[in-house]
Amino acid sequence: xxxxxxxxxxEAGLRRRHRKEALFRTFGVLATAVGITFLGVFFFSLxxxxxxxxxxxxxxxxxxxxEEILAPGGELDLEYADYDALIRNALWGEFPxxxxxxxxxxxxxxxxxxxxxxxRDALLQDPELLGTRARVAVPASATVxxxxxxxxxxxxxxxxxxxxxxxxxxxxxxxxxxxxQTKFNAALFTNGDSREPELAGIKGALMGSFxxxxxxxxxxxxxxxxxxxxxxxxxxxxxWADLIEVNINNLAxxxxxxxxxxxxxxxxxxxxxxRSAPLVGGLVLALLTLPVIIIASRAAITxxxxxxxxxxLGIGASRMQVVFHHVVxxxxxxxxxxxxxxxxxxxxxxxxxxxxxxVAFIVDVPGGFSDPATALPVQIFLWADSPERAFAERTSAAxxxxxxxxxxxxxxxxxxxxKLGRQW
Amino acid sequence: xxxxxxxxxPPPIDPSTGEADEPSxxxxxKVATRRRQLEEISDLAGNTVGQVRCEDxxxxxxxVNVHYGELHAIKDVTLEIGKRQVVALIGPxxxxxxxxxxxxxxxxDSIESARVTGRITLDGEDIYSKSLDPVAxxxxxxxxxxxxxxxxxxxxxxxxxxPRIHGLAADRxxxxxxxxxxxxxxGLLKEVRDRLDEPGxxxxxxxxxxxxxxxxxxxxxxxxxxxxxxxxxxxxxTARIEDLIDELSENYAIVIVTHSxxxxxxxxxxxxxxxxxxxxxxxxxxxxxxxxxxxLTENYITGRFG
Numbered sequence: 001x002x003x004x005x006x007x008x009x010x011e012a013g014l015r016r017r018h019r020k021e022a023l024f025r026t027f028g029v030l031a032t033a034v035g036i037t038f039l040g041v042f043f044f045s046l047x048x049x050x051x052x053x054x055x056x057x058x059x060x061x062x063x064x065x066x067e068e069i070l071a072p073g074g075e076l077d078l079e080y081a082d083y084d085a086l087i088r089n090a091l092w093g094e095f096p097x098x099x100x101x102x103x104x105x106x107x108x109x110x111x112x113x114x115x116x117x118x119x120r121d122a123l124l125q126d127p128e129l130l131g132t133r134a135r136v137a138v139p140a141s142a143t144v145x146x147x148x149x150x151x152x153x154x155x156x157x158x159x160x161x162x163x164x165x166x167x168x169x170x171x172x173x174x175x176x177x178x179x180x181q182t183k184f185n186a187a188l189f190t191n192g193d194s195r196e197p198e199l200a201g202i203k204g205a206l207m208g209s210f211x212x213x214x215x216x217x218x219x220x221x222x223x224x225x226x227x228x229x230x231x232x233x234x235x236x237x238x239x240w241a242d243l244i245e246v247n248i249n250n251l252a253x254x255x256x257x258x259x260x261x262x263x264x265x266x267x268x269x270x271x272x273x274x275r276s277a278p279l280v281g282g283l284v285l286a287l288l289t290l291p292v293i294i295i296a297s298r299a300a301i302t303x304x305x306x307x308x309x310x311x312x313l314g315i316g317a318s319r320m321q322v323v324f325h326h327v328v329x330x331x332x333x334x335x336x337x338x339x340x341x342x343x344x345x346x347x348x349x350x351x352x353x354x355x356x357x358x359v360a361f362i363v364d365v366p367g368g369f370s371d372p373a374t375a376l377p378v379q380i381f382l383w384a385d386s387p388e389r390a391f392a393e394r395t396s397a398a399x400x401x402x403x404x405x406x407x408x409x410x411x412x413x414x415x416x417x418x419k420l421g422r423q424w
Numbered sequence: 425x426x427x428x429x430x431x432x433x434p435p436p437i438d439p440s441t442g443e444a445d446e447p448s449x450x451x452x453x454k455v456a457t458r459r460r461q462l463e464e465i466s467d468l469a470g471n472t473v474g475q476v477r478c479e480d481x482x483x484x485x486x487x488v489n490v491h492y493g494e495l496h497a498i499k500d501v502t503l504e505i506g507k508r509q510v511v512a513l514i515g516p517x518x519x520x521x522x523x524x525x526x527x528x529x530x531x532x533d534s535i536e537s538a539r540v541t542g543r544i545t546l547d548g549e550d551i552y553s554k555s556l557d558p559v560a561x562x563x564x565x566x567x568x569x570x571x572x573x574x575x576x577x578x579x580x581x582x583x584x585x586x587p588r589i590h591g592l593a594a595d596r597x598x599x600x601x602x603x604x605x606x607x608x609x610x611g612l613l614k615e616v617r618d619r620l621d622e623p624g625x626x627x628x629x630x631x632x633x634x635x636x637x638x639x640x641x642x643x644x645x646x647x648x649x650x651x652x653x654x655x656x657x658x659x660x661x662t663a664r665i666e667d668l669i670d671e672l673s674e675n676y677a678i679v680i681v682t683h684s685x686x687x688x689x690x691x692x693x694x695x696x697x698x699x700x701x702x703x704x705x706x707x708x709x710x711x712x713x714x715x716x717x718x719x720l721t722e723n724y725i726t727g728r729f730g
């Protein structure tokens with residue numbers, strides 16, 4: 001002791017301690033800032049790219065629902081008539097100077113292939129339209145859409161552009177006449193996948209993901225919770241119990257593609273379940289989510305204070321009653337949170353689904369659990385591979401929708417937790 | 425729940441080789457005293473001083489031994505508890521009173537390493553026999569814990585839980601009746617009459633403990649075990665609960681573990697003194713506090729060690 005009082009020694013060391021804390025705090029702030037910056041860059045680029053996909057360019061045309069054009073020299077069948085002819089007719093009406101076949105074909109390429117179907121649906125719904133004239137906004141083709149969104153460089157050579165000089169003139173003329181409109185791209189949410197970008201939608205993928213998640217949660221939640229309750233409350237402490245616990249913890253870390261291989265070998269090959277169906281996808285994802293739910297549920301059960309159990313036992317409750325009347329209700333918020341976190345992970349899994357074949361090009365929206373389907377992340381993967389320019393923005397849009405869903409699920413987890421959380 | 429700590433003694437001194445720094449004479453005396461006390465106690469195991477038996481016994485514990493794994497926590501205890509009698513279990517920390525208490529309603533079953541031998545009978549029936557369901561036992565022998573632990577339910581549901589699971593009420597009206605009677609007997613009804621739907625955890629400490637007592641008596645037990653029920657409460661709440669114990673003793677047998685000798689003197693008719701797992705002395709309250717027969721009892725009561 002050098003004659004310093006305790007107070008002096010403490011104060012001498014105080015400056016160093018404060019400096020250390022300040023340094024740590026600075027690093028913490030820096031790290032958070034870096035993280036937020038990256039997140040900001042990610043969202044900025046994502047929304048910048050994807051926001052445009054929610055808009056679609058339409059061309060307003062004067063359509064004459066003429067019976068002669070629909071069925072020249074024959075009987076009119078509303079379902080199978082030549083609606084493209086109506087479109088072509090309207091276009092030629094806009095640009096009467098176009099007369100030869102080749103140029104006319106160029107002109108008709110300005111409008112999407114879906115335009116004809118739109119007119120068909122309108123006429124089928126209201127057959128009174130036959131013989132009338134109407135102004136209809138039909139979707140423009142993907143290249144026109146890209147031009148309207150400024151994604152095509154007009155200064156390039158004609159050979160390097162997807163649009164010819166003449167087409168550019170026509171588009172400019174239409175714009176001058178006020179015929180080009182930009183509206184909300186409803187097709188993105190009402191259509192299934194398609195080769196044509198302006199027709200491509202995520203409804204098929206959404207329904208596929210939805211059916212899959214229903215299968216996943218109805219299998220993994222009850223099984224997971226029951227397993228956790230048994231392992232935590234009823235299983236005797238033995239070597240086996242320890243072995244099981246280690247295995248469950250490891251399963252939670254296994255790469256998801258392994259579950260896909262398992263699904264392929266057992267469900268598709270051995271049990272003969274339909275390939276590409278949400279049923280199989282859901283089963284594979286259920287296996288994936290099960291360890292996560294078990295671990296979260298066990299943690300929630302362990303967190304229930306032993307005083308509650310003792311109180312219940314002391315009153316004369318049997319073990320089952322203690323568990324189901326007291327422990328489970330108190331552990332439920334934690335279990336639900338674990339379940340939703342597991343579901344969020346399952347929603348975003350792609351690799352195991354690729355293994356069981358959900359990577360096919362499915363155009364129809366699945367109607368049930370055994371229809372071939374695809375999932376949202378797989379759809380994103382497929383679109384990202386497409387060469388068309390318009391698919392680039394649609395990929396980002398699909399990612400935005402996926403992230404929106406994840407956000408909703410996590411919000412649901414927070415709300416449920418708040419609502420069901422109890423104080424003891 | 426108390427764990428019995430083995431006596432901590434300094435390492436034995438080897439007289440032949442001697443030690444570098446020899447323990448002082450005072451330390452050596454302490455070791456010798458401790459050794460003697462332990463010898464006295466091991467003599468005592470099974471040889472309790474005083475009145476182990478009572479007339480009209482309801483609970484009879486004979487030669488009870490409890491082991492937590494290797495640890496011998498309760499050594500050969502024999503004790504009788506009569507109907508409508510308050511018996512206080514006193515002793516220093518870790519002497520096994522709570523362990524013994526928990527044997528009486530088989531709460532030690534939930535502890536993996538606990539092994540109970542000996543014979544404990546409730547009204548003549550061996551409570552550890554295979555044919556007896558612990559659930560039924562605990563409906564006859566209730567327990568109140570040291571720290572109040574109401575269920576995270578409403579006050580009404582707290583008290584109604586026991587009767588509900590045991591099927592003691594035929595309908596809602598009967599259940600209401602049971603709840604009101606129990607709350608009244610516990611001295612809580614007046615305070616909570618108009619807020620029975622509020623959570624049990626919203627009450628103060630003393631009220632929560634009375635709620636736990638109400639919960640226990642709602643199943644109409646024959647015995648109530650109390651493990652230091654007032655140690656977490658302030659003096660006023662303590663006084664109220666002691667009054668309550670007085671009233672309850674008219675209908676139930678009560679076994680209360682307490683750290684406070686004053687409390688034991690106030691509420692109990694008989695006192696049992698435990699020391700390091702052995703039952704040293706049992707006697708009427710007056711006699712044990714005025715004229716203890718065993719040296720250890722006297723030392724504890726006079727405060728020479730606690």
